[in-house]
Amino acid sequence: MTLLDVKGLTKSFGGLTAVSDVSLHLDDNELVALIGPNGAGKTTLFNLLTGVIVPTEGTVTLQADSGLEVLNKKKPYTIAQAGLARTFQNIRLFKGLSVEDNVLIAMTSKNKEGFFESIFRLPSFYKKEDELHQQVLDLLKIFDMQDDADKLAKNLPYGAQRRLEIVRALATKPKILFLDEPAAGMNPEETADLTRLIRQIQEEFHITILLIEHDMSLVMNVAERIYVLEYGQLIAEGTPEEVQKDPKVIKAYLGGEA
Numbered sequence: 001m002t003l004l005d006v007k008g009l010t011k012s013f014g015g016l017t018a019v020s021d022v023s024l025h026l027d028d029n030e031l032v033a034l035i036g037p038n039g040a041g042k043t044t045l046f047n048l049l050t051g052v053i054v055p056t057e058g059t060v061t062l063q064a065d066s067g068l069e070v071l072n073k074k075k076p077y078t079i080a081q082a083g084l085a086r087t088f089q090n091i092r093l094f095k096g097l098s099v100e101d102n103v104l105i106a107m108t109s110k111n112k113e114g115f116f117e118s119i120f121r122l123p124s125f126y127k128k129e130d131e132l133h134q135q136v137l138d139l140l141k142i143f144d145m146q147d148d149a150d151k152l153a154k155n156l157p158y159g160a161q162r163r164l165e166i167v168r169a170l171a172t173k174p175k176i177l178f179l180d181e182p183a184a185g186m187n188p189e190e191t192a193d194l195t196r197l198i199r200q201i202q203e204e205f206h207i208t209i210l211l212i213e214h215d216m217s218l219v220m221n222v223a224e225r226i227y228v229l230e231y232g233q234l235i236a237e238g239t240p241e242e243v244q245k246d247p248k249v250i251k252a253y254l255g256g257e258a
């Protein structure tokens, strides 16, 4: 079933069309990669899908529990509420907070209720606090980070900080997880760990993942389907095997003849 349907998405910055008439779909529980040379428009497309920027044209429709929900022109907060979570190219943790608090903030970001309970410190507040604490620890445990719960985010090694970003995005219980270059800056060992982690997320959470990544071994290892962008336009779509053989893709990456 199609979960996210994107039609004719376009974004112009002045004279530059960074994303041009892109149509794509993400199905239930699939792992899709978005690749393309530097400046192809991948991050702009992510920013459009998650409401960070507003499209010049086009529609983004989510199959929500309540029916079809049009997401373009909605605010990032509303889009996150609808079930789209993301990580960024550059780590954006609350570096001065503990690992547990980073996850807790994400977990509670969807709940507006509990305001009075927390202000007046009602017994139900403490009960909820205990439950949330346990939920955070359970989530950290899945990613082998339970022993890091009290550490400050900034004191984690680089690979673990990236992992925490993913855990934090998962804490919002998304339907779709967007990962923007999760392996950027990682050493080969950290990248191998990340590859395992991405597979594990799919198995445990049964969600859809869209991944931007330059590390081709990671992409070819985990993606079921790949979209290729060049100069803002989709030039290919298919399985890793199909895309690797596609003359347009080879030309885009190597600059050779199509």
Ligand SMILES: Nc1ncnc2c1ncn2[C@@H]1O[C@H](COP(=O)(O)OP(=O)(O)OP(=O)(O)O)[C@@H](O)[C@H]1O
Pocket: 013, 016, 018, 036, 037, 038, 039, 040, 041, 042, 043, 044, 045
């Ligand atoms: N806010 C902006 N204003 C003007 N131009 C922009 C803006 N954001 C992106 N661009 C331009 O849009 C094009 C696509 O950029 P984008 O960052 O989406 O590419 P990318 O595929 O993610 O690149 P990379 O792989 O290097 O991260 C680039 O030419 C970029 O300079």
